[in-house]
Amino acid sequence: MENVLRLAVQKSGRLSDDSLKLIRECGISFTQAVGKLKSEAYNFPLEFLFLRDDDIPQYVAEGIADIGIVGENVLLETGENVQLVEKLGFSKCRLAIAVPRDFGYESVEDLQEMSIATSYPRILQSFLDKHQIQAHIHEISGSVEIAPSIGLANAICDIVSSGSTLMSNGLKEVELVFKSEAILIAHPQLSEAKTQTLNQLQFRIQSVNRANNNKYILMNVPNESIPKIIDILPGMKSPTVVPLAMSGWSSLHSVVQEDEFWKIIEQLRQAGAQGILVVPIEKMIL
Ligand code: PRT
Ligand code: ZN
Numbered sequence: 001m002e003n004v005l006r007l008a009v010q011k012s013g014r015l016s017d018d019s020l021k022l023i024r025e026c027g028i029s030f031t032q033a034v035g036k037l038k039s040e041a042y043n044f045p046l047e048f049l050f051l052r053d054d055d056i057p058q059y060v061a062e063g064i065a066d067i068g069i070v071g072e073n074v075l076l077e078t079g080e081n082v083q084l085v086e087k088l089g090f091s092k093c094r095l096a097i098a099v100p101r102d103f104g105y106e107s108v109e110d111l112q113e114m115s116i117a118t119s120y121p122r123i124l125q126s127f128l129d130k131h132q133i134q135a136h137i138h139e140i141s142g143s144v145e146i147a148p149s150i151g152l153a154n155a156i157c158d159i160v161s162s163g164s165t166l167m168s169n170g171l172k173e174v175e176l177v178f179k180s181e182a183i184l185i186a187h188p189q190l191s192e193a194k195t196q197t198l199n200q201l202q203f204r205i206q207s208v209n210r211a212n213n214n215k216y217i218l219m220n221v222p223n224e225s226i227p228k229i230i231d232i233l234p235g236m237k238s239p240t241v242v243p244l245a246m247s248g249w250s251s252l253h254s255v256v257q258e259d260e261f262w263k264i265i266e267q268l269r270q271a272g273a274q275g276i277l278v279v280p281i282e283k284m285i286l
Contacts, residue, residue, distance in 0.1 A: 003193035004045040005201065008065035011037075011050035015182055018090040019069040026204035045197050056185075057082055063187045066194055067201075073159065073180040077120050082185040086202055089209055091182040093161045095120055097127075097175040100148050105174045111135050111155065117147035118157035120177075127157075127177045145169040211284040214255050218277040220244060221252050225272035232267045234260050255281070 009019045020032070028044040039048040049065050056068040057080035069088065073095055097116065099105050108131045115136040118124050128135055138153045145165050147153040157177060160166060166173060184205065186198060221229050226241060229252060233239060239254035252273075256264070261278065268276065 001045060002191065003197045004040075004047055005066045005194055005197045006047045006049060006064075008049045008051050008056045008059050008068035008070075010053045010056070010069070013053060015053060015069060015071065015091050018088075018182065022069075022088065022090070022205065022208065025208045026201065028204075044201075046201070054078070060185050060187050063189075065187075066190055067184060067186045067198060069182055069184055071180050072183045073120065073123070073178060075183065075185060076178065076180075077122050079122060081188060083188050085184040085186050085198070086205055088182040088184060088205070089213070091180075093159050093180050094176055095123060095157060095178040095180065096160045096173045097124075097155055097157045097177060098145075098160075098166050098171040098173050099155045101170050101172045103154075103172075105172075108133060108175060111175075114155050115153040116155045116157055117144050117153035119144060120157060123178055124157045127175075145171065207283045207285050210286070211281040213257055213259075214281055214284060215258050215261055216253070216279040216281050217256050217261065218251060218253050218279070219268065219273040220275045221250055222272050223248050223250055226250060226252065228271045229268060229273055232264055232271060234264065255284075 010016045023030070023046075028041045028046060030039050030041045030048065032039050032048070032050070037050055040046070049059065051059060053070055053074050056065070056070040057075050057078040059065040060068040060082045061080040067085070071091055071093070073093070075082065097111070111128070111133045113134060115138055116124065117138040117140050119139070119141055121137050121139045124137055138147070140147065140152070144156045144158040146169060147156050148171065149169065156171065160173060163173065184202070190198060230239060233254050233256060239252050242251045242253070244251055265276070
């Protein structure tokens with residue numbers, strides 16, 4: 001079928017579970033047989049190719065896969081010509097430079113003439129060029145964090161998430177090079193039929209991600225406090241206000257972003273809101 005999109009996802013690793021979870025949350029059903037390289041969806045024009053993450057940008061650039069889910073760090077490092085369709089909000093991490101904890105690091109100038117071990121030589125080189133630093137890049141494919149302790153390099157440039165790997169190897173983070181998250185990429189010249197399927201998929205992904213980032217909130221409010229509460233609720237111009245059986249009180253319904261919710265909860269209580277309920281949203285269509 002000419003409208004079937006072939007999606008490249010990581011076979012097994014940090015991106016795999018969240019990538020497949022997102023596809024399932026989009027209402028797309030499939031089975032993944034152990035050890036199999038390919039699979040197809042039952043109820044959406046989508047096929048899967050399970051690959052190593054490093055190969056995904058090239059497969060998509062060459063059109064062997066139409067779309068792919070990969071870390072932005074991997075795309076940038078490979079430099080392949082693909083289209084960035086959507087940031088997906090999971091597998092967030094950063095590429096950072098770290099030095100031994102007792103190194104008296106003051107500024108990026110301290111990297112001058114250093115030897116830096118990394119699996120991301122291209123991204124590191126462009127960071128060094130931007131800051132006019134001459135350093136020696138030592139490319140290694142794994143266990144970058146042990147390079148300083150075995151005398152292979154003075155510093156490293158590696159992916160950091162919680163920071164505990166750096167800490168347990170006696171290193172400290174000194175420069176942020178690049179912030180990354182999982183992204184959906186596409187071949188730059190998809191056919192009309194495949195572009196339509198991609199638009200449908202992207203619409204579903206956006207609805208799922210929006211829902212995951214927002215909560216439905218309900219609270220009981222004395223009528224005289226309604227204007228104050230509406231002021232506190234970010235971005236909502238007209239929340240739903242429903243009268244309660246008890247006179248002088250209303251139930252107020254609104255949608256708030258989860259990270260904002262924790263900032264405003266205390267203000268809502270102080271303004272007189274009671275019985276606050278926070279409910280997950282399954283899909284959110286704008
Ligand atoms: O086998 P394959 O080649 O497919 O997988 P891989 O081993 O190359 O990649 P994988 O599965 O480890 O990571 C896939 C993607 O997840 C990366 O390209 C990043 O976009 C993203 N990601 C998110 C991470 C991390 N978080 C992460 N913490 N990738 C790697 N790490 C490693 C990092 O290299 C370091 O060793 O975890 C360690 C640091 O973690 P903290 O939490 O101790 O700071
Ligand atoms: Zn890899």
